[in-house]
Amino acid sequence: MAVYERSWRRYQGPQTPLGARFLVVTRYALADAFTSRLFTAFYAACFLPSLGGLFFIYLSHNLKLLEQLGMPQDLMQVLTSKFFMLLFSWQAIPAFLVALIVSPSLVAADLANGALPLYLGRPIDRRGYVLGKAAVLALLLSPMTWVMGLAVFALQASQAGGTWWRDNWRIGAAYLVGHVTWIVVVSMLTLAISAWVRFKPAARGALFAIIFVLAGFATAVNQFTGTAVGDLVHLVRAINSVVLALFGAPTPSGLAVGWNWLTLLAVSVLSVWLLDRKLRAHEVVR
Amino acid sequence: MSRGESPAPAAIELDGLSVELGGRPILRDLHASLCGRAIGLLGPNGAGKTTLLRTLLGFFRPSAGGGRVLGLSLAEQGRELRATVGYMPENDAFIAGMTAVHFVRMMAELSGLPPKAALERAHEALFYVGLGEARYRTVGTFSTGMKQMVKLAQAIAHGPRLLMLDEPTNGLDPPARKRMLDLVRDIRDRAETHILLSSHLLRDVESVCDEVLILKGGEIADSCNLEAERRANRSFVEVELQTPEPGFAAALAALGCELATTGDAALKLVLPDDVSVRDLYAAADRLGVGIRRLDIKRDSLQDIFLRAMEVDRGGV
Numbered sequence: 330m331a332v333y334e335r336s337w338r339r340y341q342g343p344q345t346p347l348g349a350r351f352l353v354v355t356r357y358a359l360a361d362a363f364t365s366r367l368f369t370a371f372y373a374a375c376f377l378p379s380l381g382g383l384f385f386i387y388l389s390h391n392l393k394l395l396e397q398l399g400m401p402q403d404l405m406q407v408l409t410s411k412f413f414m415l416l417f418s419w420q421a422i423p424a425f426l427v428a429l430i431v432s433p434s435l436v437a438a439d440l441a442n443g444a445l446p447l448y449l450g451r452p453i454d455r456r457g458y459v460l461g462k463a464a465v466l467a468l469l470l471s472p473m474t475w476v477m478g479l480a481v482f483a484l485q486a487s488q489a490g491g492t493w494w495r496d497n498w499r500i501g502a503a504y505l506v507g508h509v510t511w512i513v514v515v516s517m518l519t520l521a522i523s524a525w526v527r528f529k530p531a532a533r534g535a536l537f538a539i540i541f542v543l544a545g546f547a548t549a550v551n552q553f554t555g556t557a558v559g560d561l562v563h564l565v566r567a568i569n570s571v572v573l574a575l576f577g578a579p580t581p582s583g584l585a586v587g588w589n590w591l592t593l594l595a596v597s598v599l600s601v602w603l604l605d606r607k608l609r610a611h612e613v614v615r
Numbered sequence: 616m617s618r619g620e621s622p623a624p625a626a627i628e629l630d631g632l633s634v635e636l637g638g639r640p641i642l643r644d645l646h647a648s649l650c651g652r653a654i655g656l657l658g659p660n661g662a663g664k665t666t667l668l669r670t671l672l673g674f675f676r677p678s679a680g681g682g683r684v685l686g687l688s689l690a691e692q693g694r695e696l697r698a699t700v701g702y703m704p705e706n707d708a709f710i711a712g713m714t715a716v717h718f719v720r721m722m723a724e725l726s727g728l729p730p731k732a733a734l735e736r737a738h739e740a741l742f743y744v745g746l747g748e749a750r751y752r753t754v755g756t757f758s759t760g761m762k763q764m765v766k767l768a769q770a771i772a773h774g775p776r777l778l779m780l781d782e783p784t785n786g787l788d789p790p791a792r793k794r795m796l797d798l799v800r801d802i803r804d805r806a807e808t809h810i811l812l813s814s815h816l817l818r819d820v821e822s823v824c825d826e827v828l829i830l831k832g833g834e835i836a837d838s839c840n841l842e843a844e845r846r847a848n849r850s851f852v853e854v855e856l857q858t859p860e861p862g863f864a865a866a867l868a869a870l871g872c873e874l875a876t877t878g879d880a881a882l883k884l885v886l887p888d889d890v891s892v893r894d895l896y897a898a899a900d901r902l903g904v905g906i907r908r909l910d911i912k913r914d915s916l917q918d919i920f921l922r923a924m925e926v927d928r929g930g931v
Contacts, residue, residue: 340728357717448725450674
């Protein structure tokens with residue numbers, strides 16, 4: 330049919346693969362996120378810590394340049410696991426802020442005006458829908474976290490040479506596993522909040538409330554019982570401990586790191602359950 | 616109960632389909648084979664029309680039985696089935712911040728169209744439903760009538776084989792309602808597309824559909840091929856007596872008349888082929904009954920519907 334004809338006919342052209350249909354959800358949500366210039370600028374700024382880290386590593390190995398700049402030539406000594414842990418934090422915090430900005434509208438916008446039946450009335454199921462929305466956060470957060478983290482690791486390994494990469498493989502693994510874990514937990518949690526709290530500022534507030542209320546509750550339980558059992562619900566301490574354990578550093582939690590992994594797993598499973606409860610084409614009133 | 620045969624393969628087959636929601640039975644043991652180009656789902660509010668539509672789309676899992684839509688099994692081929700249908704829900708369904716063309720394009724892509732084809736068809740669908748000039752406006756700013764039209768556009772943009780419309784004329788003023796029904800008829804006639812129209816408005820269904828399934832309390836009250844009914848040209852008669860006479864109804868039943876509604880002084884009945892109006896007057900004469908009014912008309916959907924609704928109330 331053509332616009333000028335104002336008529337209608339069946340479509341009999343090629344179809345996209347069924348399995349990749351969830352990427353349509355991702356593509357449109359990504360495009361929606363970048364319609365804001367302010368967000369685009371902020372997103373670009375989130376790469377600065379990693380770019381700074383890359384530049385520092387390059388500089389610290391470039392003795393001639395250091396000499397020309399009149400800088401001390403022992404900068405290399407700063408490149409310990411502490412440096413990489415600090416850089417990890419400077420990657421994770423902006424990633425959290427990006428998730429905080431983007432995620433509240435991801436699901437809520439579809440629920441607000443009943444668009445979910447239109448998605449689910451097509452060859453995409455709830456799993457595909459969640460996958461599509463989660464992929465938005467994964468695609469946004471990955472470049473500024475584990476991708477840049479591995480780039481930092483690779484640059485340091487290439488500049489240091491020898492067996493540095495083999496001796497410090499935990500750093501690369503920590504960047505990959507730690508950031509991916511962080512992305513999964515934050516994505517699931519923020520999507521669940523977005524599904525249940527439709528008002529954006531309230532959704533953002535809810536995320537902070539969950540984190541701080543749980544942290545406060547955990548501290549109170551720890552003090553009351555004189556144990557570290559409260560850390561089971563301390564989300565921030567759990568992710569901290571898991572990452573530090575990956576780096577091979579001492580953890581702040583009084584619990585074995587296995588319990589911290591369990592906390593993160595529980596938060597993710599609970600978030601998926603909440604999404605499953607809310608993301609239905611039609612609610613059944615009992 | 617189906618009247619009027621059609622040689623076409625069934626678009627929708629229901630095989631003992633039952634649905635329970637929240638522990639309550641909503642649809643009970645539905646058996647039907649619907650072959651019409653445009654099928655109307657009729658019934659009073661709460662009859663289960665929307666639940667049936669949603670079950671066909673796979674939103675609700677049958678508690679018993681099953682069915683097929685365009686030959687695709689509800690239980691095993693839900694995804695393939697949803698790829699072949701377009702769905703226009705009853706309630707508001709849009710993404711407020713998106714422009715109409717962006718919204719319809721996304722929905723077409725989700726149905727499997729490549730991005731370029733989806734964009735072309737989104738433009739065309741919006742022009743087709745009369746929103747061509749408004750296609751770059753965000754859907755959230757649309758009036759109720761425009762929102763209904765954009766819902767229709769997203770349902771047809773990917774060129775479905777079956778179009779499911781749930782109360783499409785809800786909230787529309789008379790010109791918009793006419794436009795909507797004209798479009799649905801046009802879609803029905805232009806391409807090999809089946810229509811499944813759920814409505815409680817008899818006139819909407821009668822003007823679009825050639826087959827109806829009447830639901831009542833989650834069960835099939837009646838189903839018929841409207842085209843066959845129209846062709847049969849059954850004589851429907853309304854009789855009003857001067858004084859109540861219960862024996863008159865019995866006399867008419869003995870003649871072979873099908874009584875739709877009975878009352879002491881007012882009757883609605885269908886005349887069999889071998890009974891004429893003269894026979895009614897003869898029966899009245901025998902019983903000494905005076906006839907105040909006698910209207911003859913063709914069997915309308917309203918009568919079929921009323922008869923279906925009357926079954927539980929003692930209608931014959």
